[in-house]
Amino acid sequence: MNEANSGPGRVTREQRGHLYLIGLDRAGKRNAFDSAMLTDLALAFGEFERNDLSRCAVLFAHGEHFTAGLDLMELAPRLAGGGFSYPAEGIDPWGLARPRRSKPVVVAVQGTCWTAGIELVLNADIAIAASNARFAHLEVLRGIAPSGGSTVRFTQAAGWANAMRYMLTGEAFDAQQALAMRVLTEVVEPGQELARALEYAERIAKAAPLAIRATLQSAFLARDQGDDAALSQLNELLLSLIGSEDVREGVMAMMQKREPVFRGR
Numbered sequence: 001m002n003e004a005n006s007g008p009g010r011v012t013r014e015q016r017g018h019l020y021l022i023g024l025d026r027a028g029k030r031n032a033f034d035s036a037m038l039t040d041l042a043l044a045f046g047e048f049e050r051n052d053l054s055r056c057a058v059l060f061a062h063g064e065h066f067t068a069g070l071d072l073m074e075l076a077p078r079l080a081g082g083g084f085s086y087p088a089e090g091i092d093p094w095g096l097a098r099p100r101r102s103k104p105v106v107v108a109v110q111g112t113c114w115t116a117g118i119e120l121v122l123n124a125d126i127a128i129a130a131s132n133a134r135f136a137h138l139e140v141l142r143g144i145a146p147s148g149g150s151t152v153r154f155t156q157a158a159g160w161a162n163a164m165r166y167m168l169t170g171e172a173f174d175a176q177q178a179l180a181m182r183v184l185t186e187v188v189e190p191g192q193e194l195a196r197a198l199e200y201a202e203r204i205a206k207a208a209p210l211a212i213r214a215t216l217q218s219a220f221l222a223r224d225q226g227d228d229a230a231l232s233q234l235n236e237l238l239l240s241l242i243g244s245e246d247v248r249e250g251v252m253a254m255m256q257k258r259e260p261v262f263r264g265r
Contacts, residue, residue, distance in 0.1 A: 004028040004063055009037020009071075011044050012062070018205035019198065020047075020054035027063025030112055032071040035078055042090030049091055049101055052264070055205040055212070059093075059124065060108040060194050066133070069115030072142060094148040095123045100220060102213050104204050108197035109133050109175075110190065119148030121183060122157065125216070126204075128197045129175045130190040135183070136172040157182040208246040209264035 006028025014021040022044045024031040033041075048057045061067060078084055086092055091101050094116070107124040109117070113135050121127045137154075139146050146154075146167055154163040158181035166173055175187045188196050204212065214237045222230035241247060245265040253260035 009034045009040065011037065011040045013044055013047065015051075015053065017202075018053060018055040019201050020051065020057045022048070022057055022059050024059075024061040024067060027061075027065070029071065030065040030068035031061045031063065032068040033116055034071040034074040035084060038075075038084065039087060039090070041093050042086040045091040045093050045101060046087075046089050049099075049103060055103065055209050055264075056201040057103065057105045058108065058194070058197050058201045059105055059120065060197065061110065063111075065111035066109045066113040067117035067120075068112055069117060069138065072144075093123070094119055096149055102216060103209075104201075104212060104216060106197045106201045106204070108193040109184075110193050114138055115146065116148050118154070118183070119146065119150050122153040123149060126185045126197070126200050127183065128186050128188060128193045128200070129178065129184050130193045131175050131187050132190045133175045133178070133187075133193075134172055135166075135174070135178050136170060137167045138170045140168060141170040154183070206259070206262075208244075208250060208260070208262040210241055210244055210246055214241055 004027035005025050009026040009029075009032070012021070012023035012025050014023075022041070024037065024041070026032065026034070026037055045057070048054050075084070086097065091099060095101070104125045106126040107121055107128070109121060109127065109129040110133055111130070113121065113129070113133055115136070115138055118135055118137060137146055137150060145151070150163070150167060154167065162181050165171065175184065178184045179187050186196065218230050218233065218237060221233060246262045249262060250260050
């Protein structure tokens with residue numbers, strides 16, 4: 001891009017084989033989320049969900065920063081007037097509202113990653129960050145509370161004391177601290193975060209799509225309804241997969257000592 005976007009927020013889309021790249025594109029405002037970008041991101045997630053060619057999404061940001069969080073100057077009047085809702089054909093990128101995505105998301109983070117950005121990371125399946133990334137939950141310093149899932153997911157990942165240290169003070173933490181608190185999968189050199197995220201996404205896309213969805217379904221069920229609910233469905237999930245073409249392909253590939261080619265059937 002020739003100029004950093006500082007107008008209404010938007011996201012870019014790119015189909016790259018079985019990967020669907022979603023780029024936050026408001027670099028002139030450090031990719032702060034206004035209502036337009038919230039809407040467009042939800043629409044992009046919905047498009048990814050419905051696209052059979054797309055097996056894994058990679059969420060990244062244009063410019064030097066991942067996101068400065070919510071653009072409260074633009075969003076506050078709308079929220080005060082009755083709230084914000086996603087379009088019917090969209091999917092909540094933070095995974096709070098239904099329907100939930102059924103396919104995996106890998107996220108690449110650089111620079112500033114504040115508030116809602118941390119919550120996007122926590123809702124992803126794999127998260128890669130540049131070593132110069134900086135994180136902060138600033139909500140309590142703006143008069144609001146985290147509203148994208150961190151009060152549940154940050155405490156689960158990092159432990160109560162670690163998560164509350166940052167959510168109750170607004171104190172910043174770096175990528176290595178985020179890794180130690182299990183917010184991130186991996187930390188890489190600056191400039192390598194997107195390439196590394198794409199590597200993970202390519203590996204996911206080579207696996208059997210039905211098995212990937214079943215794995216996420218079980219994990220989401222455990223997170224939503226508890227361990228017993230997920231455990232009780234494991235046999236049913238296995239039986240739903242065992243007769244698939246992908247299972248036959250996986251067995252044949254193993255016997256023939258070759259890479260499997262899965263069709264998602």
